[in-house]
């Protein structure tokens with residue numbers, strides 16, 4: 186499943202279509218009939234956690250997408266001949282699982298196999314933001330609110346970090362690696378962890394996910410992080426180096442910090458990985 190940095194990356198790609206009127210097509214469903222957006226232009230794109238929002242210019246509507254496990258958003262350059270109405274004349278072949286296609290004079294946006302593909306009005310968008318927790322990659326995310334949500338709960342921090350209603354955008358890889366970097370055992374109840382430690386964890390989430398957004402993949406290894414930051418500062422792309430994680434998917438292997446055996450256990454909807462040697466359990 187795409188973690189938040191990937192959905193913010195998708196929003197950046199969708200923004201390339203802004204202002205270009207397009208042909209909107211796809212199978213009409215109960216929640217979304219692509220035909221209602223035909224001839225209009227995309228007005229922007231925004232992500233909140235794992236949700237992608239695509240406001241449509243000159244209309245009260247916003248496309249709302251959630252990709253789940255198998256969904257995909259692709260944006261490709263695609264020159265098409267224009268008809269008298271200024272819209273592309275011909276459609277490319279339809280891919281399997283297509284939910285929504287938006288074809289402009291120069292770009293082709295395709296959404297396949299999403300979990301959610303619907304149109305919201307302003308009230309619906311506000312309700313969505315309301316039910317999602319702060320997202321480390323959003324400028325409007327309030328760090329105090331994020332820490333307060335984590336620190337008032339009796340639930341395990343490992344569960345809270347994946348609960349999109351508490352904080353949003355953090356997925357299973359970031360959960361494992363953030364908690365290892367913070368030296369916190371995922372079973373620690375949110376309320377047992379000192380607020381300063383939660384603040385530092387939130388800052389680290391912002392930092393790591395910002396690098397992830399810039400790189401286009403999840404970088405958490407200290408050496409790779411430092412190299413990736415240097416490249417991003419210079420405006421250069423980050424190559425897809427071999428992924429190195431401290432604990433994620435490393436059950437039974439030695440912790441790179443203390444040598445203790447990494448453990449794994451189902452926690453929330455996904456498997457949590459942690460090191461019992463150097464990640465402290467706050468009781």
Ligand SMILES: [Zn+2]
Pocket residue numbers: 440441442443444445460461462463464
């Ligand atoms: Zn360790």
